[in-house]
Amino acid sequence: MTLAPAPLDLTDPVVVADPYPAFAVARAQAPIQWHEGLGLWLAFTHAESNAVLRDRRLGRIWSDKAPAERFESFNLIHRNAILEMEPPEHTRLRRLISAAFARGHVERLRPWVQDLADSLVDELVERSGGTESVDVLAGMAELLPVAVIAELLGVPEADRPLLRPWSNAIVKMYEYGRTTQVEDDAERAADEFVGYLRELAAQRRRTPGEDLLTHLVTVRDSAGDRLTEDELVTTCILLLNAGHEATVNVSGNGLLALLEHPSELARLRADPGLLPTAIEELMRFDSPLQLFERTATEDVPIGGVTVERGQKIAALLGSANRDPAVFADADTLDVGRTDNPHISFGAGVHFCIGAPLARVELQASFGALLSRTSRLELARPARRRPEFVMRGLYDLPVVLTA
Numbered sequence: 502m503t504l505a506p507a508p509l510d511l512t513d514p515v516v517v518a519d520p521y522p523a524f525a526v527a528r529a530q531a532p533i534q535w536h537e538g539l540g541l542w543l544a545f546t547h548a549e550s551n552a553v554l555r556d557r558r559l560g561r562i563w564s565d566k567a568p569a570e571r572f573e574s575f576n577l578i579h580r581n582a583i584l585e586m587e588p589p590e591h592t593r594l595r596r597l598i599s600a601a602f603a604r605g606h607v608e609r610l611r612p613w614v615q616d617l618a619d620s621l622v623d624e625l626v627e628r629s630g631g632t633e634s635v636d637v638l639a640g641m642a643e644l645l646p647v648a649v650i651a652e653l654l655g656v657p658e659a660d661r662p663l664l665r666p667w668s669n670a671i672v673k674m675y676e677y678g679r680t681t682q683v684e685d686d687a688e689r690a691a692d693e694f695v696g697y698l699r700e701l702a703a704q705r706r707r708t709p710g711e712d713l714l715t716h717l718v719t720v721r722d723s724a725g726d727r728l729t730e731d732e733l734v735t736t737c738i739l740l741l742n743a744g745h746e747a748t749v750n751v752s753g754n755g756l757l758a759l760l761e762h763p764s765e766l767a768r769l770r771a772d773p774g775l776l777p778t779a780i781e782e783l784m785r786f787d788s789p790l791q792l793f794e795r796t797a798t799e800d801v802p803i804g805g806v807t808v809e810r811g812q813k814i815a816a817l818l819g820s821a822n823r824d825p826a827v828f829a830d831a832d833t834l835d836v837g838r839t840d841n842p843h844i845s846f847g848a849g850v851h852f853c854i855g856a857p858l859a860r861v862e863l864q865a866s867f868g869a870l871l872s873r874t875s876r877l878e879l880a881r882p883a884r885r886r887p888e889f890v891m892r893g894l895y896d897l898p899v900v901l902t903a
């Protein structure tokens with residue numbers, strides 16, 4: 502095995518604050534490096550990260566967290582998750598979920614999402630009045646994606662405040678160096694979430710609606726196959742979690758990047774037609790999800806090393822997205838970038854099911870922020886969260902002028 506130095510400590514606050522200089526150093530050393538501390542390979546380049554996500558010999562292989570009785574619900578909502586499966590199980594579940602999505606849910610929501618984004622921005626503008634600092638993260642970025650995914654699934658409005666705390670507690674399990682408290686909180690949240698969704702699904706069985714949950718309850722493929730009860734509950738939790746955690750962080754990281762690059766912000770204001778390329782660029786420039794793991798089902802030669810059967814390898818999406826071999830001026834934010842094959846939505850069979858919905862949400866949010874203000878300014882430095890994998894902010898204090 503080739504042992505290159507792995508300079509990256511993913512729990513180091515300096516790396517978490519800005520991992521891109523460390524990624525650049527690593528990319529120049531070797532595309533794939535063994536990380537002794539994490540006990541896995543890390544893929545730093547675009548070619549290799551992309552290959553990790555696409556190579557079917559590198560799979561998502563779930564193994565229950567032990568002890569089983571301590572992680573019963575956490576294990577249940579991963580064992581049955583599409584994200585943790587490989588073909589043919591993955592193909593079957595993906596077909597059923599895609600069929601439910603294909604009922605026009607995203608398009609149905611587009612005007613609703615725009616109205617919501619407009620009203621949230623108007624409220625922020627009113628509170629700020631061109632002088633006061635207001636938190637755009639709490640006042641918009643965190644509210645909109647949760648409201649959208651809850652509306653899509655048909656979670657009653659009164660219950661929506663429950664969702665984000667459950668989701669936050671569960672996704673902390675995906676970080677390195679977690680505490681017993683984090684594990685206990687995640688299991689409790691998973692348990693409550695499962696109980697809540699079993700009840701909601703039972704209601705939809707009794708009284709069907711027009712929402713995605715009803716369609717997931719009733720969906721059948723051409724062979725008559727359908728989601729099991731555990732798959733249904735798990736899929737809803739995955740959609741609710743995956744459906745907003747990353748979107749919140751693209752809004753936060755993306756707006757911060759624009760505020761730190763005033764000339765790009767001004768360019769986008771002057772030409773709103775750039776909004777679609779700008780959204781893709783914001784996702785490339787500061788990826789909200791930095792790392793995804795795979796496990797080798799056989800020996801896999803890749804990027805000059807061999808990932809041995811049973812070993813893990815992780816694609817570093819943020820590093821791949823700054824690879825100068827693929828992106829011209831990779832460290833430059835360019836809202837008009839057209840040649841932009843970023844991998845923030847993943848690649849291969851697990852490519853994000855929610856990408857069209859995320860794009861609708863982000864275009865509505867950034868569109869509203871630009872069209873309903875004449876000025877946006879950072880009031881003081883934003884505080885970054887300490888997690889590496891889910892890259893986001895605690896707050897984003899901004900002064901907004903109508």
Ligand code: HEM
Nearest residue numbers: 583584743744747748793845846847850851853854855859
């Ligand atoms: C900007 C926001 C988003 C980003 C950056 C993002 C990113 C990703 C990535 C990187 C993957 C692949 C993970 C892997 O290969 O291991 C993925 C999968 C997935 N995403 Fe998203 N996502 C976003 C929004 C959403 C939304 C809004 C939904 C739900 C409506 C969603 C649902 C899913 C699901 C269900 C999968 C699993 C697909 C599969 O395993 O076949 N995501 N997402």
